[in-house]
Each structure stands twice: as C-alpha cells, then as structure tokens.
Amino acid sequence: MTPALAKRMISSEILKLRKKRSTMLWVLFLGAGSMVIYYAYAALDHASDPAHHGPAGGTLGFARGLQGLAILVGPLAAAMIGTEAGTGDVAAGVLRDLVATGRSRIALFLARIPAALFLTLACLAVGLTVAVVASFALADGSATPHLGLIASGAGWVLLADGIVCVIAVGLGSLTGSRAMTLTALIGWELVLSPQLLDAASFGSARQALLDGALVRIEPHPLPNGTPHLPMSIVLVVVAITLWPLVLAALGAWRTATRDA
Amino acid sequence: MTTKHATDSMLAIETIGLTKHYGERVAVDAVNLIVPRGVVYGLLGHNGAGKTTLIRMLLGLTRCSAGQVRLLGRLLPEHRADALARVGALVEEPKFHPHLTGRENLRVVADVRGLEVRARIAPALERVGLSNRADDRVNRYSLGMRQRLGVARALLADPELLILDEPSNRLDPAGTVEFRQLIRSFAQEERTVFLSSHQLGEVEKVCDAAAIIDRGRVLEHGTIEELARGRGQELTIGCDDPAAAISALDGCVTRARRSNGILRVTLAGDPRPSAAAVNSKLVDAGLSVWHLQLERATLEQRFLEITSTVGAAT
Numbered sequence: 170m171t172p173a174l175a176k177r178m179i180s181s182e183i184l185k186l187r188k189k190r191s192t193m194l195w196v197l198f199l200g201a202g203s204m205v206i207y208y209a210y211a212a213l214d215h216a217s218d219p220a221h222h223g224p225a226g227g228t229l230g231f232a233r234g235l236q237g238l239a240i241l242v243g244p245l246a247a248a249m250i251g252t253e254a255g256t257g258d259v260a261a262g263v264l265r266d267l268v269a270t271g272r273s274r275i276a277l278f279l280a281r282i283p284a285a286l287f288l289t290l291a292c293l294a295v296g297l298t299v300a301v302v303a304s305f306a307l308a309d310g311s312a313t314p315h316l317g318l319i320a321s322g323a324g325w326v327l328l329a330d331g332i333v334c335v336i337a338v339g340l341g342s343l344t345g346s347r348a349m350t351l352t353a354l355i356g357w358e359l360v361l362s363p364q365l366l367d368a369a370s371f372g373s374a375r376q377a378l379l380d381g382a383l384v385r386i387e388p389h390p391l392p393n394g395t396p397h398l399p400m401s402i403v404l405v406v407v408a409i410t411l412w413p414l415v416l417a418a419l420g421a422w423r424t425a426t427r428d429a
Numbered sequence: 430m431t432t433k434h435a436t437d438s439m440l441a442i443e444t445i446g447l448t449k450h451y452g453e454r455v456a457v458d459a460v461n462l463i464v465p466r467g468v469v470y471g472l473l474g475h476n477g478a479g480k481t482t483l484i485r486m487l488l489g490l491t492r493c494s495a496g497q498v499r500l501l502g503r504l505l506p507e508h509r510a511d512a513l514a515r516v517g518a519l520v521e522e523p524k525f526h527p528h529l530t531g532r533e534n535l536r537v538v539a540d541v542r543g544l545e546v547r548a549r550i551a552p553a554l555e556r557v558g559l560s561n562r563a564d565d566r567v568n569r570y571s572l573g574m575r576q577r578l579g580v581a582r583a584l585l586a587d588p589e590l591l592i593l594d595e596p597s598n599r600l601d602p603a604g605t606v607e608f609r610q611l612i613r614s615f616a617q618e619e620r621t622v623f624l625s626s627h628q629l630g631e632v633e634k635v636c637d638a639a640a641i642i643d644r645g646r647v648l649e650h651g652t653i654e655e656l657a658r659g660r661g662q663e664l665t666i667g668c669d670d671p672a673a674a675i676s677a678l679d680g681c682v683t684r685a686r687r688s689n690g691i692l693r694v695t696l697a698g699d700p701r702p703s704a705a706a707v708n709s710k711l712v713d714a715g716l717s718v719w720h721l722q723l724e725r726a727t728l729e730q731r732f733l734e735i736t737s738t739v740g741a742a743t
C-alpha cells in the first residue's frame with residue numbers, strides 16, 4: 170500500500186468520524202466547553218471571595234486545567250472518538266463491504282488510529298488554547314505559566330489522551346460494541362484506576378497502571394493532586410508504551426479474524 | 430454452462446470441496462462449482478440452503494473449513510487482494526454509514542479500493558439512477574434506494590465479476606424489472622454476474638445458468654434449459670390405444686403414465702428421439718395419433734422435484 174493510499178484511507182476515516190455530529194459535539198464539549206465552564210466558574214469564585222479562592226488563571230490555574238484535560242475530561246473525549254473509530258464499521262455493518270474490497274484487514278484497522286488521534290488531539294488543542302488564554306487573562310497578578318511549562322503541559326495532555334484514544338480504538342475493535350467499550354473505559358478511567366492507585370496494599374503492582382505513569386510525568390504537580398508513585402522513568406515508558414500497544418494488537422487481531 | 434472443458438483463464442469462479450462448519454453443523458458441504466466468465470449464473474436454493482455462507486467464503490468474509498476457491502483464476506486466500514480488486518459484491522441487506530450521504534459512503538469504499546477509484550463514483554451513481562439523491566444522507570433512503578446504492582458500491586471495482594446475494598429481495602415489482610435489466614446489461618458488457626436467489630422465476634428470467642443448492646450441497650447445475658428439462662424430455666400423447674403406444678415406444682421412453690386417456694412419457698435414449706420420430710413409430714404401429722405435445726418443464730417444477738427428493742432421502 171502506498172503512502173498516498175494510506176492517506177486516502179485515513180481521510181475517509183476522519184470523514185466518518187467528523188460527520189458523526191453527536192459524538193463530535195460531545196467531544197468538543199468535553200475538550201473545550203468544559204474548560205470554558207471551569208475557568209468561568211473559578212473566575213466567579215475568585216471575584217466573589219478573593220481571600221478564599223485564588224485566581225482562576227496563573228500557573229496554578231493552568232496546571233489545574235492541564236490535569237482536567239489529561240486525567241478527567243480529556244480521556245473521556247478520547248475514549249468517545251476512539252470507540253467510535255474502533256466500532257463504527259462493525260456497528261454500521263459495513264466492515265464486510267470494506268473487507269470484500271480485498272484490502273488487508275490490518276490496513277483497515279491501522280487507518281482508524283491516526284484518524285481518531287487527529288480528531289482527538291484537534292479537539293483537545295482547542296481545550297488547551299482555552300487553558301492557556303485563561304491562565305493569562307485570569308491571572309489577576311499571579312505568576313503566569315512560562316513557555317516551557319505550556320509546551321510540556323500541552324505535550325503531556327496530548328500524550329495522555331492520545332494513549333487513551335489508541336486504547337479505545339483497540340478495545341472498540343476487539344469488542345465491536347460501543348456500549349461495552351465506553352462503559353469499560355469510563356469505568357476504568359473514573360472509578361477503578363483511581364481506586365487502585367490509592368490502594369497501597371497493591372504495592373509496586375500499581376506501577377503497571379497507566380494513570381500512575383502519566384501522573385508521574387505530570388509537568389506541574391498540584392499541591393493536593395493525585396499522589397505520585399515512586400516509579401522509574403523506564404517503568405513509565407514501559408507502561409505508556411505497553412498499554413496502547415497491547416490493546417491495539419488485540420484490536421488488530423480481532424479485526425483480522427472476525428467474521429465480517 | 431458448467432463445463433469440464435473450461436480452463437482456468439475462462440473461469441470466474443472455481444471452488445473445489447468448499448466446506449464450512451459451524452460447530453457440528455455443516456453449512457456448506459464440499460461444494461464444487463465452476464462459473465465461466467461472461468455469464469449470469471444463479472445460485473438457487475431455499476432460505477438457509479447455504480447460499481449466503483458460500484458467497485461469504487468466496488469473498489473472504491468468513492474462513493473456509495476446507496476446500497479451495499479461485500476467483501478470476503486467482504487462488505484465495507493467497508491472492509485475495511488481486512482477485513477481489515476486480516470483484517464487486519452486494520452481500521445480504523446492503524449496509525451503510527447512515528450519517529453519511531450516499532456519495533460519501535461510496536467515497537469510503539473507493540478510498541479503500543485505490544487512488545483512481547474516486548473517479549468511478551459519479552458514473553456508478555448515474556448508472557443506478559441515484560445521482561440526484563447522492564448528497565442526501567443514507568438514513569433518508571428507501572430500501573430500494575439502498576439496494577441501488579449497494580450496486581453502485583459494487584460497481585466501484587469496475588468488476589469483472591459481480592457477486593450479488595439475493596439482489597431483488599427488497600425491490601418492488603417495477604424495481605425488480607429494472608434490476609433485471611441492469612443485470613443483463615452487465616452481462617452485455619462481458620462482466621460475469623453470480624447471483625443467489627430463492628426466487629425461481631427471477632433466476633429463470635435473468636440467468637444463463639444456475640446451480641441448485643440445498644442443505645449446503647450443490648445438487649444440480651447447468652444451463653437454465655438443462656436444469657428445467659432435467660434428465661428427460663416429457664411428451665404428452667393422445668391416441669386410440671395408449672397401452673399399444675407404450676409397447677410401440679419400448680426402448681425410447683423411460684417412464685409412461687396414463688391419465689384421462691392421455692399418455693405422458695419421458696423420452697430417453699442417446700440421441701433422444703424427436704417428437705416427429707415418436708409420431709412415426711406410433712403411426713408405423715398402426716395407431717391413430719390425435720395429440721402430440723412436448724412439455725416444457727419449468728425451473729420451479731424441477732427445483733421442487735430435486736429438493737424434495739433430497740428432503741425425502743435425508
């Protein structure tokens with residue numbers, strides 16, 4: 170397959186995703202709308218009681234926005250797009266028509282990943298822009314984030330949510346079910362993973378958790394944020410590589426072997 | 430139309446011992462099928478006879494449990510991509526992304542097929558009469574329109590071989606006639622059309638040849654005329670002494686029945702005697718013949734005869 174054909178296949182995947190209006194609206198709301206709401210609310214809090222509520226913006230406000238995008242709303246947005254990309258063809262019943270073209274099933278699977286990543290990261294870039302603008306506009310005299318923090322923060326958010334997106338594509342392709350994939354991912358991201366991270370009894374086994382690895386490389390940790398696990402950078406790299414790789418491999422395997 | 434003399438290059442489809450098991454159940458049982466190029470070939474069978482499973486195996490949508498498939502002379506799955514590049518297919522009910530327009534749905538498949546395929550979208554839509562609705566979302570299409578869009582999608586391959594699974598199932602009578610003309614037009618363009626159907630009349634009208642499949646096995650195959658005629662040609666005879674007529678025709682009929690003074694015989698022998706030869710024999714025997722008619726069996730009669738024989742035997 171030539172690069173030009175791969176580009177065409179990816180652009181078709183993007184078309185399928187971006188035309189899914191309900192999903193795209195939710196993702197935009199989660200990625201950008203939630204940031205607008207958060208900063209507006211924090212700004213109102215600060216305006217009404219500056220003694221108890223610090224400025225919405227500044228370095229601390231920026232770090233809070235980053236954490237929301239990387240750990241809370243961003244993964245939800247990434248999971249929605251990734252799930253749609255992973256399950257869309259099977260759910261619509263068109264996988265058989267794509268398979269019947271003779272194109273490799275692995276190629277069909279692989280085209281989903283860059284398409285889902287492109288849209289996920291584009292939506293989150295809007296959210297990041299909101300966070301950067303708010304951190305300066307609503308600083309109210311406090312220190313504002315420097316360029317290095319903005320760059321590393323953006324990289325961290327895009328890495329964290331990109332990984333979740335790839336996992337969602339893989340899991341969606343594996344299960345073929347939107348409901349099952351989204352329930353599993355949201356349950357894991359919002360309930361199970363935080364609980365396991367907090368469970369000291371699991372000891373070093375927690376180092377295998379993706380969220381532990383992502384929080385470990387957080388560019389500007391919050392004073393009362395998620396506690397860091399004592400992980401080496403090697404383990405961080407292993408965790409953030411293996412999770413998407415294993416799920417993507419499972420998704421590819423299922424796409425290659427399922428009855429279309 | 431299925432012939433032992435066909436060479437690989439002349440064949441659109443060739444299967445050898447094609448088998449599909451679902452657990453203990455055998456859905457397709459050692460099917461040997463030869464479809465020459467340039468014909469409209471029907472796969473005729475009741476619902477659940479194994480037609481769709483066979484088609485799904487031809488297209489690589491499901492794995493074969495045993496056997497071999499060659500499409501357009503290329504062995505599957507080794508040369509699957511090459512073979513399917515010139516195969517268009519419509520399997521079961523046509524499905525699309527409902528949130529995309531007809532044109533966008535075709536674009537999705539065109540982009541998977543190859544760089545030059547987008548240029549075929551507009552002609553394919555034109556061919557099936559959907560140009561003016563191509564930019565409507567598919568969730569606003571009727572079943573008939575979806576069926577036509579499915580054919581347009583199959584045409585994107587510029588197919589040498591079109592595989593259509595129950596293509597006129599969801600069409601109204603006018604749509605069915607239109608569809609029949611479309612299929613015949615593909616044959617005129619020297620494309621091979623392989624279609625499955627349980628509608629006997631449809632197969633009889635549109636196909637050059639067919640195979641009859643039941644319980645996963647191909648029971649008979651041949652041209653429509655051969656299939657309808659079966660192994661013998663029937664002749665009805667009206668004469669003054671039917672018993673004497675049976676004696677006179679000894680050796681050139683295999684079966685004779687009498688009903689209301691009319692004798693119905695099945696002609697046999699190689700070469701098979703003509704009606705005129707039968708008449709001569711009867712006249713030579715001193716019989717007075719006042720009615721002689723070759724009976725044209727319908728495919729429907731033959732199909733029911735074949736499949737009921739199998740049903741009774743199992």
